[in-house]
Amino acid sequence: MIPALPEGLPTGFDRLIMRCSVDLTEAQLEGLRRASQFEGNAVHATFRQNVQIADAACGFRGTIGVHDNRNLRVLEEGETGIGLHYSYDLERDVKHKDAKADNWDRLSKAVSDVLGTQEMLVTMISLFDEKQIIPGTALPIPLGESGVSGFSEIRGVRLVQPDPADKNNELYSVVLDKHATDYFLTTFSSVEVTALSEDLLRRGLQRANDVATLAYKESRKSS
DSSP, X not given: OOOOOOSSOOTTEEEEEEEEEEEOOHHHHHHHHHHHXXXXXXXXXXEEEEEEETTEEEEEEEEEEEEEOTTTSOOOTTOOSEEEEEEEEXXXXXXXXXXXXXXXXXXXXXXHHHOOEEEEEEEEEEEEETTTEXXXXXXXXXXXXXXXXXXXXXXXXXXXXXXXXXXXXXXXXXXXXXXXXXXXXXXXXXXXXXXXXXXXXXXXXXXXXXXXXXSEEEOGXXX
16 A cells, blocks of 8 residues: 555655654554564565656655564663554655565555554655745844854744644744755644555645745745
């Protein structure tokens, strides 16, 4: 099972990474063993594809891993020592050699059967010419005489939305950098998804773009 591709990509899109790590119970581990027929303390499955999304050629890859580390290290309180991780990476103008591990379908189905709704971390990188967008924070920012010795400008900032109920927890953030005549945006957010569901990639991309567009508006000069 491989998530469905989006029908298009946001303006400036360069790369999307979605990842999740989950502690498993021993019962869940045994369920995965039976369903995916793996032995030993670890199993991995991967796929790589060259894909076309509208007019963009992209590389798409995914990874699933299960690790039983109970005999390898001292566990902290609350840890089971059994971990599952899975991730997807969609990158523009990158080519992969198409390949899919023999156990991908079996393992991905087993993971979907064992896990319910999970939170996936979503990172999106976007690239813009300075004429394309107007950033929410003007860059560069002069440091002036009271600035840091040896530096005269700030050309990157991180915009953050903390959780009102817990200021130490960030709901989402955007790093905005300017290099010469280009802007680089890195968006960090999360989305709740049913494990390995078909619309996983589409929902992650939509969420990341919703957050990214809070940090800029498109310039009329670019049209």
